Amino acid sequence: MFPFFSSSFLRNAFVGALAAGLSACELVEFSPNDHRARADQKDLTAKNLARLIAAPLPPGDTLRFVFSGDSQRFYDDAQDLVRSVNQQPGVQFMLISGDISDFGLGREMRWIDNELRKLKMPYLTVIGNHDHVANGREAYQEIFGPLNYSFVYADTKFVLIDTNSREYNFNGRVPDVPWLRGQLADLNGASRSVVISHVPPQDGDFDPNLRDAYAGTLRETSSLVFEMNGHRHDYSVGQPFNDGVTYVNSYDFEKRKYLIVTVFGDKQFRLKQVSF
């Protein structure tokens, strides 16, 4: 009895000391732009994708995900959002359309993860302009992962792309349209595609020299269900270029509303607004 107690006591003490040591390490912050994080708060995109892919959609079930954006400095709202989303049946994951942080600081990204990791389902993000501020781009890459990435789930290829052109001072290379074209040319066996980015192409923060190439690429993609954005902090759905391509903008966390997106059939979809 005693050895068992002793070893579990020691193990608990060791784990406790380790956790305290790790948090002390983060407490001794070198700069607000210091992006060091606990191992379980690094590479969150890869970790969430692994969770998602490990639970493929059963045949006959419908693709359904929660769409929100611009969590920024709305941590109290994030708590309530998680509570609400966790009550939604049949939702496979959550998408956040960028601006995870407000000031581009690693600690802010970890604060948001502290809330969103309580979701019953995995969540995925795309980088927003606020996440680029100061050394936020590096913090985002350390804590979340790549700025441009894609994955296939439920016969749908999701392409997430950095469209925060102003943060690169309109250098003509963001968004990476050739990369987008390549991603949409080969759907890795999926039959539908969805593109998610933070700044919508009709916005002044999107590189005007790349607007036509970006919108044109989407127009030519017959598999595209819609393009999804954040940045504008409010819900909208429409075809700003009148070219048959639908753009959906998310609520921000502060609006205390989110969308439940259902995709079915060829390219049909349904958007349900939920208040919390």
Added chain:
Amino acid sequence: MAPTFLLAALLAAPPTTPDLSGPTASADSVAVAVVPATPNIARPARPGVAHYQPRHLLLQTGGGVGMLSLGGGLSFARRRLDLDALVGYVPARHAGTALTIATVKVKFAPWQLPLGGSGLALTPLAVGAYGSYTFGLRNAGKEGQYPDDYYWWSRTVRVGPVLGSSLSYALPDAANGRARRLTAYYELATNDLYGVSYYLNRRALSLTDIATLALGLKLEM
């Protein structure tokens, strides 16, 4: 109390003896200027040099102002008030780019408690504030990059409160008669941006979420 001492220190900052006879000298500056030297804490190096300005060197990690920071400072008001300047460094592997951070800090410690005859003294509480400027950020904003007021906060300037304690050990006096001490200190701090985040989210965030810790050594010469 602290603003009084700060004002007094600023008034008394030049290493010359303030003119105490003038009718315009304020009560505050007089109060500091005429404080007698406490034996074994601060001794006049030589006549004419203000004895309330011992110099010190600082070595620090953390506190949001460097993985390694070096600095120096002046003490006023019988070593109750410190005015410090530090330069900190953060390597690129921890912040994306290599950062250099310049910091100015004011700390006020009202009590020093000698611990027996051991040469140790405890400063149970120091309160203060700091301001820092960060050089080397990747995206601090270029001329014309953003419309006016696109981001309301500075990417380079941070300010925040500081709270800490320290333990000092008396070293043999220097050749010039100054009392020398080695002090180990810690400081809990935060910054304006963390403060705003906490103020707006007191349910989701706690004070420990926004706290930073600095550990340092101070050598009074």
